[in-house]
Amino acid sequence: MNALMYCLKDKKYSWCYETTPQPRANNRVFFWPRGKVMGGSSSLNAMVYVRGHPYDYDRWEQEGAKGWSYADCLPYFKKAQTHQLGGDDYRGDSGPLYVSRGKWNNPLYHAFVDAGLQAGYQHTEDCNGFKQEGFGHFDMTIKNGVRCNASMAYIHPILSKYKNLKISTNSMATKVIVEGSKAVGVEYKQNDATKYARARKEVILCGGSINSPQLLLLSGIGNADELRKLGIPCAANLPGVGENLQDHLEVYIQYKCSKPVTLYKYQWKFPWNMVTTGLQWFITKSGAASTTHMEAGSFFRSSSKVAHPDIQIHFLPSVVIDHGQKMGTCHAFQGHSGTMRATSRGNLKLKSTNPFDSPLINPNYLQTEQDIVDFRACVRLTTEIFSQKAFDEFREEVLDKNLRLNSNDEIDSFVRSTSETAYHPCGTAKMGSENDKSAVVDSKCRVLGIDKLRVVDASIMPSILSGNLNAPVIMMAEKAADMILGVPPLPK
Ligand SMILES: Cc1cc2nc3c(=O)[nH]c(=O)nc-3n(C[C@H](O)[C@H](O)[C@H](O)COP(=O)(O)OP(=O)(O)OC[C@H]3O[C@@H](n4cnc5c(N)ncnc54)[C@H](O)[C@@H]3O)c2cc1C
Structure with a gap:
């Protein structure tokens, strides 16, 4: 996890893009890391394996992507995957991309799911299977304690072949x-x-x-x-090149934790822990360095009028500050909570004809009123979840004193001043x-x-x-490979 974060601002491994100042987000410039290595962003991402909702792909088809409905895409998700739990109607068992589940040996994961149930939401056994909606495990692209990025999955095995x-x-x-x-x-x-x-x-x-x-x-x-x-x-x-830019924005809702069960102990302030954790990983590929720690999460709806979940929380028994560049100062946990189908659309334009000049990236965050309204619900519902009984033994005060819920203005101000990219830009050369x-x-x-x-x-x-984009991109690549080879698509 920490190794992931160290690379994000290193220009050797990351493109380190920046957006233009965002007027609806207090004119902030957002930092956008992208992988500049074999495997691309899958080599420095958070390894959460999420496919999205079936309705997303059915919507793609309605938007003109013929042959990309969920029924068309599911066989390719399965083809790409080997799931630790074996194959079934949704999971693959012989693909290059290895997907596993964490050991869930932190009581905070259980508290998070219990809190979701106490707040009235459902449990889901597999958010990539029959039912995305609910609280439960998040799958991870990790094989035997090691990141399974696109390069490990697809390139390394054929290098000498x-x-x-x-x-x-x-x-x-x-x-x-x-x-x-x-x-x-x-x-x-x-x-x-x-x-x-x-x-x-x-x-x-x-x-x-x-x-x-x-x-x-x-x-x-x-x-x-x-x-x-x-x-x-x-x-x-x-004219569509560079237009239609979309991303997921999220806020970090962070609480001080009353028990020493978070990742706070894994930082250089405690060198012994870092050395032993590193050694354990190098020798046995196990321990705290062998997981992404985003082992639990949830998908739920902001209201019953929404057809399928529009809010996602990644739960983390730690806090992320400045893209992981700064360490927390106490035991704490957080939910990365975000809306999943923003209506704002941005664009990307050339700054110059020099290919080494970064383009001008304008995601137009929170441009529409709808997006800020949706975020109000997102913040209210997320704090409601963390206020449930299941967290009583862990939860102390909210870390960001600007998180106040007395009025829409207060929530809007929190969102505009603290929201961050979930690192999911897409749509700029749309199908x-x-x-x-x-x-x-x-x-x-x-x-x-x-x-x-x-x-x-x-x-x-x-x-x-x-949901997150890595698994979908790999599915798309599998599907495109058949198109390039000119073979018929896998049966639905
Ligand atoms: C910090 C971070 C965390 C993330 N966490 C998750 C997560 O937990 N789960 C998830 O599903 N998704 C996550 N994502 C998003 C996900 O990784 C990306 O959406 C996905 O990898 C995008 O795949 P891609 O093939 O479109 O682009 P990329 O993976 O970015 O690949 C593009 C590749 O092309 C190379 N390239 C670009 N331009 C050129 C050029 N001109 N010449 C030569 N090479 C070039 C790049 O260096 C890179 O290797 C995260 C992303 C980031 C940055």
Whole structure:
């Protein structure tokens, strides 16, 4: 867990993006880490394995992503996965991505789920199975105490298997080479040298929600008027590139804990604990360093009028301060609580034609009144859960004195001043039907108007899912692989 946090602000491993100042969030600039290593963000994420709700995928299909309903996607979730508990109607048992459950040996996990039940919510045995809604275990992409990122799952096992697999590290793609309306290769920089990779069949971008649209724009694929202003010749006029940016925002509701059961003891203030924990992990891959500690969580609705859960809490027997860069000062626990289907839409634009310049990222957080109304419910309901009897033996005061619930204004002020990204940007090269002017790729992930070019990553999500994005991206990659190979999709 801590090892994860150390990397987020290290430019060697993370792109360390920043948003533009967000007017509805007190003009704050939000820090957006993204993985700059093999495995991408799955190599520095929190390893929570969540698929989202079936209705999300059915909505995708209605939004124009033909063939991406839940029934279409479920076989690929299963194909990708080996679940520690074995296969069933929802879980896979022979895929590359290993998914496990924590040992739940912290009493706070039990308190969290009990508190949810006491507050009137349901229990769920598997939030990725038949019923997302409820309180229970969160699955994690961890195999025998070790992170199972996209690289460990998919690349490492085939490194020496395929002679035609060439991996170029320390390399940055700077442009897709388009001849006429056909993508024929990629220009990239490796240690200051400009190089070219020619595609025999097609070019597939998977740079993530920031970098894929950035690369498309640099290659002349985007809004023709805006490209012209930057002097970039337009290869395809696709106004949707960089638009439709969506993310999950969350607040951290943190309480001082009266018992020494949190992760407070695992910091360099207590070097002996750190050394023994590290040694235990290196020798046996067990102990406190072998879990993400987000072993429990919940999905519930802000009101009975909502069709499926719109609030998610990740429970953590610790506190996160400044993306894990600062340590807590006492035993404490928190719920990362956020709304899952914000209505605000942001965008991303080129700052310049230099590929090494970060783009201008404007998520437009809390732009709509609906989003702030939803967050009021989110904060009220989350604090109500933590005020249940199950937490009485652990809960002391709220750590952030700005968390006051006397009026909507007080809650709004807390949300605007403390909310943080849940690190889930998506939608910036969205999939849609060919008559949708804002679509960038078709339902086979092919860039509209350009031959032999696909995008396969979180940027092509038509809209954000009700949950974390890593498992869905891996499912999408599995599904896209069949499209690329030209084989029929797995049966529903
Ligand atoms: C701190 C953090 C915590 C998270 N926690 C969770 C979690 O617990 N559970 C969960 O499900 N999701 C989590 N996420 C989100 C999840 O990891 C991402 O949504 C998912 O990995 C996105 O996959 P992607 O393929 O779209 O992009 P990425 O995983 O970001 O992959 C993009 C890859 O392309 C590379 N790249 C980009 N541009 C170029 C270029 N021009 N040339 C060459 N290479 C390039 C990048 O370096 C990277 O390796 C978290 C994310 C972060 C950052």
